[in-house]
Amino acid sequence: MKLKKIAIANRGEVAVRIIKACEELGLQTVLLHSDADRGSRAFRMSDFQICIGPAPTSESYLNIEANIQGALAAGADAVHPGFGFLSENADFALACEKAGLKFIGPSSEAIRKLGNKISFKRLAQSAGLPLIPGYEGDDQSIPKLLTEVEKIGLPVIVKAAAGGGGRGMKLIREMTEAKDQIESAQREAKSAFGSEKVFLEKYLDRAKHIEFQIFGDSTGKIHHLFDRECSVQRRHQKIIEEATSPSLTDDLRRQMGEVAVTIATVANYKSAGTVEFLLQDNKFYLLEVNTRLQVEHPVTEEVLGVDLVKMQILTADNSFVFDAKDIRIPKGHSIECRVYAENPYMNGMPSTGKLGTVHWPEGPRRRFEFGFDSGDVITSHYDPMIAKVIVWDETRPRAIEKMIRVLKDSTIFGVHTNIPYLIAILSHDEFIKGTMTTRFIEHYFADGLKSNHDEINRKKLSQEIYKNLVQKFVPQQTEAQSPWLTFWRGV
């Protein structure tokens, strides 16, 4: 290993994930963090910490110069961008290369070709790969965009040209709302990615979201590491992902895998990436390539027994080469649930606050990726995803049962979470059958959850618990004033 010290240009659970991989490889870590993340779990776990700016992302996590200067000041020799923020920013990859820092990911050239969705489409077209009809022109005026919406035919989706992960995406179902939706997408795109450029695409209304993990080793050899299904999405943000997809026949899996490897090959891809498809009526369309590690990478790791982050680091170090025996067949089934700080009974309203008890029920093949612990504060500055829960089991039905149990046994106090929402989705017939499409949430869970508890009984119980709690702490006056009273009986 030539690399010694890795800078992490990210936060939250992914920063923690990268730190763990570095520790296992004997590498030192430098966390490049904002003012607001001082003291976060990643901050506590990393070897060195450099504050790169104030809380707003544009002045810290999206600030290329500040990240480069921070990494150099700490004496890092490589930068891992995680996902989101600068991970798919070709300028950042190039700035790293120029500053003599290894960018842990594909080359800036490959990011430019694939990460920019417009040039990606041109590349896919020239390779003869299947795409969805749309508009990706430079004329970004509202009248032009409106004309194109009509030409493509409703429903049409508006996407941030520089985006990913659902940020800045809006759906147009009727012409009357087209202008509002386009403008709203432009604002979100500007805020999340610094560029308000958008493109348009025909919206497939009963499609499944299937994606293939691809990986290019140090020598440029590319393999796919099979598929994931992420059809459970709300406002184009994934909520539950699984590997492998319950929807693919062997034949489709082989064909889509070949397309995924082809697009990566024509872009000279190295490191981890994801080729996303929509599948409708047994026909598949290339959606985009995410030129980075994916939030849902753990489900692939679980069914294949690989460590994608280590593979990325070793590839950047020029010391990862695929071996024939590395090409495995997926085993069993893995599911990931994203835990968001939001109130499912108030239609997913973001929830902020100081975390109290955080308890994850450890057990065989249960994996908890979390960036925040008891005492940490969840603020409104950043993404509401606070943790991921991943399980593996022999079969899909058993993995679903296991996930429901694990979520029920997980405890987070201090912010509301979407855990009840996740359990409701996992218990839904259509999810259990595996027939859900990307409109599953819209169909069945559009307004979040209805609370059906008995309010009077719940309040009575709460008052009784409160009395217990206060009595318990009356002898210790000083402690009684702390906001950290804890009450545990049994369990």
Next chain:
Amino acid sequence: MSDLNKTQAEIIDQKIWIKSEGEIWCYDLIDVASDGQRRKKTNSASPNLITAPMPGKITKVFVKSGDLVTKGQPLLVMEAMKMEYTLKSDLETTVEKINVELNQQVTLGFLMVELKKADVNV
């Protein structure tokens, strides 16, 4: 009544968080500390006062004071955690006062827009 032995609770910043039988909920301390006493919820009682449902930033203001608004008409857009929320009028009335401006950061519960109380029969 649930089994207290399987219940877990914690007080954090003037709220009590409780987990019982796999469900988690929370109450403001003031609501459980004394029986019978109920706080007046200003929000639901006064649909003419538009308060911030979450901390965040104002990204668009559609109306100004004196404007006529209809039921369901967007008043302003807030952004928090990079998500957009549009606040709409529940009434058909006039805008009395706007207490926020573009790009302003607001705290939870901040009184952002004051509408004229609707006439009984509009």
